[in-house]
Amino acid sequence: MNLHEYQAKQILRTGNISTPRGIAAANAEAAVEAARELGGVAWVVKAQIHAGGRGKAGGVKVVKSLDDVRAVAASLLGRKLVTLQNAPDGQPVNEVLVEETLPIARELYLSLLVDRETERVAFVASAAGGMDIEEVAHATPEKVLTETCDPLLGVQDYQCRALAFALDLKGDAFKDFCRLLPQLYRVFVANDLSLLEINPLVVTADNRVLPLDCKMSVDDNALYRRKSLAELRDDSQVDAKEAAANAANVNYVALTGNIGCMVNGAGLAMATMDLIQLEGGAPANFLDVGGGATPETVAQGFKIILLDPNVKAVLINIFGGIVRCDVIAEGIIQAVKEVDVKVPVVVRLEGTNAELGRKLLAESGLAILAAESLTQAARLAVERAQ
Structure with a gap:
């Protein structure tokens, strides 16, 4: 079962993981109120659907006025968004996520998934994050890094450091990254996830690491013991x-x-x-x-x-x-x-x-x-x- 981005970020926050401030809205006026509440001079308006590739499909827009927030939200809500990762007729946009903007220095890729070959949870990372990660994985697979976790010990400090060094992180970004991985692992296991993907994981201008986007999939076979997650199911997306x-x-x-x-x-x-x-x-x-x-x-x-x-x-x-x-x-x-x-x-x-x-x-x-x-x-x- 897939979750929307705003739902996934709420779960991250319950695991003490910082995310950009954001508010979900079901209509254009609510989106404007969300932007007012967040404050600032620019916002990101994101269509909430169960599919990746929203940026390339026009489902993610940076806007610099409340009128633009209203216009973009109105243009997305109530229609179907077609991306490279969903059905030919797309998926309906019933909500948008209005978020604060961040000063981004670098975009990385990070995910946790169940590796069926090793029968373990694996971290997958790349310094080439962002919208073209699929092309990177296909054309230059050597840029994609993997660390598998012992099911009894979880992710180890040396694995966090190995990935941080490989991603060329330094200073506060290095420390943030090494703190983040064990937190993500705990969230993954505690919620019976089959996928937790952060693309991009950004390094900000002040050298901090923060999940800018988040995709989560819950193992259907575990929903009987995750009632609160099962209630988040959105059947309009399937x-x-x-x-x-x-x-x-x-x-x-x-x-x-x-x-x-x-x-x-x-x-x-x-x-x-x-x-x-x-x-x-x-x-x-x-x-x-x-x-x-x-x-x-x-x-x-x-x-x-x-x-x-x-x-x-x-x-x-x-x-x-x-x-x-x-x-x-x-x-x-x-x-x-x-x-x-x-x-x-x-x-x-x-x-x-x-x-x-x-x-x-x-x-x-x-x-x-x-x-x-x-x-x-x-x-x-x-x-x-x-």
Whole structure:
């Protein structure tokens, strides 16, 4: 689950990490009041969306008058901002963050993430921070530095110093940086984050180090014990179908094809999508209803899939292990009637009571095609979708 920049900075401040002063605003007049409250002669107005690349997309503006604060906020709020990191139709800007400006001498890059290869939290840093960090990582990977943390000891002083020396920090900036890293590590672990990215981490004109921007992602699997973080979820920033799936507690990822997929198990779902591609089709989604799928879950899955107007056929692939196939078949029949499905439905059942499940489908009187194998199911779904 992603957080907005202003939310991420609030969490940093709870970890005693200084950030630029800023106030979130949901309309242009509130943005002007925020600028007045902050004082000064210049401010930064930042669109709040769950995506990077806002600066290049015109979502971050430095303004030098209250009239400009109002104009920029009005131009951003209520519209979708398209960046290189979000969907083609962009994400809605419902709030802006009005911040004080800082005298910036240098821009650095710093992030914490879970390194799956080493199974540890890793610090990633670069002296080439700012909007072009992706290009730096691609063209000159040697400029990207990494330190992995022992899970028992956390980040060590020698690692902080090594990164500070590599970033050519001196004096107060060196001290600030070495204090900052352990603080960030504690925030990362305490909030079950999967990503904490600061880009840029700035060195100010008076040689202090400060997070100018912050992106945070929380591990979804930990939200059950992070209730206060779960309440920060902004479903307007994700696909409507993904938001519905989250409410139904199923795993859904929207894709661009026209064959809706409903499968119990992530590995089986991936195999199903591969076979659809092999047969010349394109999946419209990844939907894993879990190993303990129930008739209610199946009905909810149908509703989510059919929110996508591009779906021309639905392929259901269920392996009955924990749950019996005849129970799932009854759920499918109930769901097709309840949801009033208008597109062809192809079902492949395998496992416990698979024969009985297929018999129930065949005798339902509904336009449901029961397939004997996954390959046949994929082929039928592609044919019907065309």
